[in-house]
Amino acid sequence: MxxxxxxxxxxxxxxxxxxxxxxxxxxxxxxxxxxxxxxxxxxxxxxxxxxxxxxxxxxxxxxxxxxxxxxxxxxxxxxxxxxxxxxxxQKQAGHVDMAAVPSVASRLMPRLLNDFILRYPELRVSLQDGNADFVRRLVAGGEVELGLTSLWQRDDDLAFTPLMRDAVGVVCRDDHPLAGRETLGWEALQGQVLIRNGTSRLLEGTEAEPLLAESAFDISNMISLTAMLVAGIGITTLPRLAFPEEYERLRFIPLVDPRVERELGLLRPGRRSLSPAAQAMEAFIIEALGETD
Amino acid sequence: MxxxxxxxxxxxxxxxxxxxxxxxxxxxxxxxxxxxxxxxxxxxxxxxxxxxxxxxxxxxxxxxxxxxxxxxxxxxxxxxxxxxxxxxxQKQAGHVDMAAVPSVASRLMPRLLNDFILRYPELRVSLQDGNADFVRRLVAGGEVELGLTSLWQRDDDLAFTPLMRDAVGVVCRDDHPLAGRETLGWEALQGQVLIRNGTSRLLEGTEAEPLLAESAFDISNMISLTAMLVAGIGITTLPRLAFPEEYERLRFIPLVDPRVERELGLLRPGRRSLSPAAQAMEAFIIEALGETD
DNA sequence: TTCAATGATCAGGCTTTCTTACCGTCCAGG
DNA sequence: CCTGGACGGTAAGAAAGCCTGATCATTGAA
The missing domain is CATH 1.10.10.10 (Winged helix-like DNA-binding domain superfamily/Winged helix DNA-binding domain)
Structure with a gap:
């Protein structure tokens, strides 16, 4: 017609x-x-x-x-x-929505994003942070295209690319009896006031699991947690990357018996593909973090 | 690229x-x-x-x-x-810019345009009126696409389609000595107070031309001209179509010796073609006025 | 008049783009 | 478990579209 x-x-x-x-x-x-x-x-x-x-x-x-x-x-x-x-x-325009767990967001992302925008000056990035499950849900729901997190549960609709391992250790104040130790085994923690936090689930399924039952507190907020640690109220376990280095009085002692690690990596939708900008981000992250691993 | x-x-x-x-x-x-x-x-x-x-x-x-x-x-x-x-x-949209000499604009166009918009309800028409030279210049300059006028001078860039002949006659008040005549020859006008007007040029090149030299006035404005005729100040010559029938006291007596006529027709750009809407108008006018001729 | 420039035209070949027929996959119902 | 039907992908051939190169008619200027 x-x-x-x-x-x-x-x-x-x-x-x-x-x-x-x-x-x-x-x-x-x-x-x-x-x-x-x-x-x-x-x-x-x-x-x-x-x-x-x-x-x-x-x-x-x-x-x-x-x-x-x-x-x-x-x-x-x-x-x-x-x-x-x-x-x-051609990645000369567009933007990437992504999410990361707080430790990655605060420790790795600043340098990563800085390098990224040098490489792709025209791209825009939005970064949210939240716990691993929050990140997983954002990626699964399509609200972000990429997540930097550790993987708790497999999901057939999501693809996970491992990038680095992050060892769990004990965090305590510098005047704590354990503070001088180079490494620790789980037995040394028995009887201590252990504060649980969001990452404590990493101990589940390891020899150190019994410790969790003893813990008196469960603090998910990082600010509150560090405040309690600085106050000398107790100790906690954290992956190294989540350890707040900026607090001078806190010490990190790696747990070696058992070795507990979390695996950080890139989470992306498994079936759906990525926007060109997100493809660039994905490749960039894998190249940047893959080499240090 | x-x-x-x-x-x-x-x-x-x-x-x-x-x-x-x-x-x-x-x-x-x-x-x-x-x-x-x-x-x-x-x-x-x-x-x-x-x-x-x-x-x-x-x-x-x-x-x-x-x-x-x-x-x-x-x-x-x-x-x-x-x-x-x-x-x-398909002439379901568009508009035509056209021009006509006043006599045509006031005598022929009302019915013509009314019929036209019945036939093409979606088309819009703009009509200007002015003397023959004005119409010619508008068409030549491309400001209007069609002109309804009489042709004074040939122009290779314009095409003229004759549509009707319009006989010139004498116009005088009903108490004028000539008012009762059925027809007139030019000799009968000698010695009369002749008022020239824009159409008087039609007499040029005819036996009646000497009359023009005798004329005391030259009034181009139609309102002023009729006012002088009604006042009985003099007589004039006009094509029949330009004769203002609405003035009861004025009479039109055809000039038969010599017969003087103007040829009214459609003026359009010769080389350039017309917009679809103007094509419709052209065909419509030729059909409507061509049959009465 | 001749010459150069403009658009139009035509035959041919190349590319695109459709159709027909067939293949592999997945899921539902037997 | 398998099987039929719906899905989308693939291949080969035919039709259509589109471009080129050569040629022609017209026009305007030297």
Whole structure:
């Protein structure tokens, strides 16, 4: 019913008007002159009305003059879209929504993001942080495209790329009896006031699990937790990356018996693919963190 | 450099999403399913990025989801333009700028325009009136597409289609000595107070030309002219169509010796063509006025 | 008049794009 | 468990579109 206007013939018309002739337009379009003639003729009979006067020179008919700005507008819109999509694909535009557990977000991401925007100055990144389950749900729900977290449970719809191992240790104040030790075994912790936190689940299923039963507190908020540690109320276990180094009075002593580690890695949707920008981020993270592992 | 997005593949993408599958889309587009598949694939490799997930079902990638509304917008714009141009060609939209000499504008155009808009209810008409030279210049300058006028001078860039002849006669008040005459010869006018007007040039080159030299006034404005005629100050010559019938005291007596006529017709640009709406107007006028001639 | 430049035209070949036919996968119902 | 039907992908051939190169008619200027 309604005729299909192809972009190229429209571009021909513009070129003819701008260049002032079929030959000039052909040169400008890197075509031969008959190609331009035929494209115009085809367009004209598709519209059912001539665009150029018949006699010799390349002059627009009134109808052609009416069409010209409209053609120009459509072409402009087409080109803008084309450019925009090309920019997306070539990672010169776009943005990535991602999430990370707090330790990664605060310890690794600053440098990582800084390097990333040096490499891709045009891309924008949004980063949320939250516990591992929160990150997992964001990725699964499609609210973010990438998550940096440790994997608690397998999920067939998600793909996990391990990047680094993060050893769990004991955190206590510098005047604690254990503070001077280089390493620790779980037996040494028996009888201590152990404060549980969100990462304590890492001990589950290890020899150290009985300790959890003894713990008096369960503090999930990191600020509160460090406050209690600094106050000397008790000790806790944390992965090294989550250990708040900026508190001078706190000490981290690796747990070696048993060795407990969490595996940090990149979580992404398994079936769905990533936006071009997120692809760039994924590759960048794997390259940056994969080499140190 | 920038890829050429053709409309049809984009339409395919929309159809796949809207219909929820390649087969359904193919049915909706009156194509076969492989055609749809290939169109999408071609588009994808032109963009350099998949639009649909590979696994079985027709699911958009994030990039595809990003593209979808933009595709939809471009297609909408394309279709709107296509429809608009089709409407112009089929005379369901558009407007005509035209001009006419006052006599035609006031005597012929009202009925003509009324009939025209009955025939083409969607078209809009702008009508200017002015003397023959003014009309000629508007047409020649492209400010109007059509003129209804008498032709004074030939112009190779203008085409004139004669439509009707308009006989010149003498106009005087009902108590004038000549008022009772059925016809007049030029000798009868000798010694009368003749008021020249814009149409008096019609007498030039005829036997009646000597009368012009005797005329005491030259009044171009029609209101002023009729006022002087009604006041009985003098007489004048006018084409019949220009004779103001609404003044009861004025009489029109045809000049038969010599017969002087002006030829009214349609003036249009000779080389340039007309807008679809003006083509409709031209054909309509020639049909309407050509039959009475 | 001649010459150069413009657009139009035509035959051919190349590319695109459709169709028909067939294949592999997945899921539901027997 | 297997089997039929729906899904989308693939391959080969045919049709259509589109470009090129050569040629022609017209026009305007030297």
């Amino acid at each position: 309604l005729p299909e206007l192809k972009i190229q013939p429209l571009r021909c018309v513009l070129a003819i008007v701008d260049a002032g002739g079929f030959h000039a337009a052909a040169r400008q379009l890197h075509r031969t002159q008959p190609a331009v003639s035929m494209a115009v003729r085809e367009l004209e009979q598709r519209l059912g009305e001539p665009l150029f006067e018949k006699g010799g020179k390349a002059t627009l008919t009134p109808f052609g003059a009416y069409c010209l700005p409209r053609f120009r507008e459509l072409i402009t819109r087409h080109d803008r879209l084309s450019r925009e999509l090309a920019a997306q694909v | 920038l890829p050429e997005l053709k409309i049809q593949p984009l339409r395919c993408v929309l159809a796949i999403v809207d219909a929820g599958g390649f087969h359904a889309a193919a049915r909706q587009l009156h194509r076969t399913q492989p055609a749809v598949s290939m169109a999408v694939r071609e588009l994808e490799q032109r963009l350099g990025e998949p639009l649909f997930e590979k696994g079985g079902k027709a699911t958009l990638t994030p990039f595809g989801a990003y593209c979808l509304p933009r595709f939809r917008e471009l297609i909408t714009r394309h279709d709107r333009l296509s429809r608009e141009l089709a409407a112009q060609v």
